[in-house]
Amino acid sequence: MENFDPIFPFGVIPITIQQREKHLIYFTIFHTLGYYFCILYWKDDDWLRMLVGDFFSITAPIMAGIVLWKISRKMDKNSKTFWLLISLGCFSYGAAEGIWNYYELFLKVEVPYPGWTDLFYMLQVFFYLLAFLHRIWSKRNGLHLIKFIFDTCIIMTVAISFNWHFIIRDILAQKENDFLYTFVSLSYPVSDLILLLGAISFYMGSKKFFPSKVLYIIFFSLVIQVYADTAYLYLTAHSLYFSGGLYDPLWSLGMLLMGIAGIGDLRDQRERESGKGLQACDGEVENDTFSFRIVLPYLTVIFLLVVMITYSKEINSLIIGSVVSILLVIFRQIFTLQENKSLLKKYHVLNEELELKIEERTIEITNKNEQLLSAVQNMKHMAYHDVLSGLPNRRMFLEKLTEAIAEAKKNSLKFAVAFIDLDRFKNINDTLGHDLGDLLLQYVSKQMVQALGKNAIISRQGGDEFTILLNRLADESELIQSIHNIQSILANPIQINGHELHVSMSIGIAFYPKDGQSPEELLKHADMAMYSAKGISGNSFNFYSIGMNETLSRKIMLENGLRKAVENDEFLLHYQPQVNIETEEIIGMEALIRWNKGGSGLVSPAEFIPLAEETGLIIPIGEWVLYEACKQVKTWHDLGYDELKLSVNLSPLQFLHENLIEMIASVLKETKFKPNSLEIEITEGVAVYDVGEVISKMHALRDLGVQISIDDFGTGYCSLIYLKQFPINTLKIAQPFIQGMTNSKLDHSLVSSIIDMGHSMGLTVIAEGVETTGQLQSLVELGCDEVQGFIYSKPLPPEQFGSIMKMKHLGQAGAILG
Incomplete structure (x- = not known):
């Protein structure tokens, strides 16, 4: 889980919380080991030992305080106050160390006692106490409060007894000290008892307060500080303490452990929020293994009895009987608690199993009912609705x-x-x-x-x-x-x-x-x-x-015949010459398919071609047309008429077919027909499908060397925007414009505009369907390049077309063949 907010005080470190925790652990290890190394290395140099000790002693609480303060800003409201108060405690301890260092290093005098350092040391304990009370109060509903209070009181009673016997009694015995000195001196053991109270409270509260790992780190942090304080008081009371001693690093270690605990708590919170960690465990039942927390209060009483016997000057039968009786009561209580705990654990396990089975069964029944209802509804919907559109079927x-x-x-x-x-x-x-x-x-x-x-x-x-x-x-x-x-x-x-x-x-x-x-x-x-x-x-x-019944019947009859036409060799090709308008020489021809339906005569292309497109039969028919036309015209090329071009018309379905380029290349190779003598005619209608695909196909054709003509220009959907993108060679003016141009000024203007536009784009312009001398003369005047129509010749079978190729000009041929 990445988190790019800074926690460490030295800049923004875009690393995970786990990595930050690891870094602080490394810092704690190196700090503690470095502290001890310097103390031992300069043990004979009081000044250096004191200097290094003062440096290490102030860096630890400041580092811990900054880390915990930043952590508190990221925690939820239940933990924010706790870690803020702990950070203030660290800062207070750091302030005390700073004052201590000022006296030792700069003023080079003994630190006053009592003095300002003592105030800030006490402030640390004060802030820690507030944090403990806040945490206990916020988690009070999750505790077995009576048991918790009694267990804590037992342990604290033992601790106070030891503290009184070994420390506080000696302080009060010093009659020569004034009230302030005595008060401050007593504050230290009392503060240690407060810290010990916090440690014991958290330990006895277990996971009610923090996750296990965080809890144990806090516990050891407090215990280490209490141990260091106790050692300090003992050494001071016997005039054995000196700055830079072996106990000094323990205070720094306690502070840094608290910082590690804070990062661990933040990590646990982030994992819970993301669903990766365990949820809050207020309702947890501890496992049935023997718990040290259960017996800890009793162990402390046993320890107190052992110490009491050890220090007693006289041991009589009453003391022995009392000790044995107390021990028996303690062991009986421990075994009773353990038995109760085991029974409670079994109860919870059985209860959870029962609840789980009830829940599983309830969910199973509910799910099956919902699935059955949903299946019925889906089946009913599927039975009456179309899957793709959602409409009724x-x-x-x-x-x-x-x-x-x-x-x-x-x-x-x-x-x-x-x-x-x-x-x-x-x-x-x-x-x-x-x-x-x-x-x-x-x-x-x-x-x-x-x-x-x-x-x-x-x-x-x-x-x-x-x-x-x-x-x-x-x-x-x-x-x-x-x-x-x-x-x-x-x-x-x-x-x-x-x-x-x-x-x-x-x-x-x-x-x-x-x-x-x-x-x-x-x-x-x-x-x-x-x-x-x-x-x-x-x-x-x-x-x-x-009357539509008859039309539909004929359509069905034609479709059935069309499927067999290729196999029965019923198709044939006619060729209509294309003529240079100035020289009247034949420059090429358009291949036009005819269907000689067996037993029924010729079927009009206007009737069967739309049907072929509708049924998809236009694909194999178109391939047959291209192959036969290329083979026939190649024969004429071999006879010396190699300047003739061949025009073959493709429907939009043919043109956009995925294998078009491969098919044309294959036909050209098989018939050995020159690609630059082949002109593919397509209508503007191809633009209604996919302009990008159309342009891509056109460029592929041009790469083969094939020329492209736009057939029936002006009757389709093509816009000028598309036209200028098409890599074409020829524009073919549609027959309706040609037929009306001698009688309609509008048609005449349109034809003139198409010719001018085509020439401005560098294209050849051909007019189809030219039937009269007036139409031809108008096209000559308008500068049209080529014409095709009955004015010169109707579409002819290959034998007749071969005979007119020998004529230099077609002016006379038109009169004969038209």
């Missing part, structure tokens, strides 16, 4: 729809069912990953709930399909407003995980009772209307009509 929607039909029949009401499908969602899933697709579904679900509120039931049927039950409609305008609210949630690009997505939806609507009488019928017809809306342009809505 198909089962719940059918139940609500059944209820709505029953209510509508009863009250002659109308309602509508809307079937929603996200346009190009499969492309997003396949190119950007299912995780991002899931996030998009969650976003759309949340936005639909907010857009419609509680007046509608919104359900996710699966995949990217949603259904909505719109109850109690006043009129059709109310329904259309709700549809517009739904469409508005996708009006702007959506930002998901750094990807900018342009998403739209197709919506089909069926009314009850006009379009169906059952839930299944209503959903089926709303689904048909949705597919009809998707077939129109996407991003639109449509109402169900009877």
Whole structure:
């Protein structure tokens, strides 16, 4: 546990409390050993011994006082006052040592007795006494108070007896001393008794006051000081004491031990706060091993009896009988206490085991009940809700729809069912990953709930399909407003995980009772209307009509045929020439796929290509187109027409496919087709998926040497910001602008602007769908570079295209082939 607040007085030390405790322990060891070393080393030099002794004697209490003062600022309110008072006691002792040193080292006179040093020595004891009383009072509720008082009194009685016999009696016997001298002299043994009282109180209180380690350090600190004081009084009384003696380091050791105890108490508090240490132990029951604290009061009485017998001048039968009787009573009491303690321990253990079992059983039953209730609720929720979106699922929607039909029949009401499908969602899933697709579904679900509120039931049927039950409609305008609210949630690009997505939806609507009488019928017809809306342009809505059954049947038939078309070799390629507008020379061609469906004739690309994109079949079909086109044009290159370029159109799903670059590189290598003769045409629609991914793919294509053209420019979503980032070569003006440019000034201006913009960006501009001389003449005047259209030639099979390549110019060819 790191703590960057300073404790040591010498600057901020960014170390742990454990390390600080260790450092103070090392300081205490070196200080004590250094003190003794200097005393012994200069034992024959009184001045040096006194000088070094005075230095060591003042540094210890000052160090301990500063450490404990800083510790008190960090302790909780129960311990703050105790350590503050102990620190004041250390400072008082340090002040006394300072006065002592002043007399010895500077004035070089004997320290006055009584004097100021005695006052500050007594102040230390006073502050210690206040700390002891405060601690005992704050912990009084955790003590067995009567037993604690009696045990303490027994030990103190023995201590006072010894003190009186060996020290105080001799002081009072000196009749020649005045009152102040006698008072001060008596204060020292009394103060030692006070310190001893504190030590005994803390020891007898055990963990009620402090953690074990802290308690024992405090106890030994006080005992060491009492021992040093007692030795000092004894030596002084017999005129044997001198400054720098062997007992002097004990006072310093006692002070430093108190500082170590303070850090230990702070560490214990921090560990409890962090949950790493033991909690407060006021309720602890001591273990059942033999406790020295139990027998200590009795041992002191035995010790007193032994000393009394030793000093008695005459030992008679009464004394012997009294001693034996007292000893028997003491031993009986000790064994009784031990037995009581053992029984109490067993009681607590059994009680704790019983409480633990009751608690465990209660928790087990409660948890099982909660788990059962939660499991039932979760199962019910999972049975009726979609896991991904949290919306009602198909089962719940059918139940609500059944209820709505029953209510509508009863009250002659109308309602509508809307079937929603996200346009190009499969492309997003396949190119950007299912995780991002899931996030998009969650976003759309949340936005639909907010857009419609509680007046509608919104359900996710699966995949990217949603259904909505719109109850109690006043009129059709109310329904259309709700549809517009739904469409508005996708009006702007959506930002998901750094990807900018342009998403739209197709919506089909069926009314009850006009379009169906059952839930299944209503959903089926709303689904048909949705597919009809998707077939129109996407991003639109449509109402169900009877003719949609035929359209859906044909769509299913085409999809089944499309899956077998590659295997049955039903696809073929036509090539439409691209012409230099100034020289009318063929400079290239666009490969266009045709489907000769077995037994049904040609199927329009406008009909089967959207279906191929929807089903994902566009990937294998597109690879076939690229391979066959490169192989055919390579044949023409080998015949000497190596200046011709090949344009192949890729759908957004193809372009964003993860293996696109590898596939193109493989086709180029296998057909030995020159990369710079291949131009990949993509629509602006690729920008609706992920601009970053699109640009990355474009650069990869350019690194292969392949050229890139933007097809149908002006009809998609691409902004000029994206356009300037695309590493493209060509802009291809969309056919609708070309067809309207001779009749519409707006279209003419748009075409002119596209040509100028393309040239300013260093791009080649080609116009597609050019059919009339007027259109061609306008493009010549506007400076267009290349054209493609029926004005020169329709798309031709390879055999016919090979014949027109021999012509230098296509002006006549257009008249023949157009």
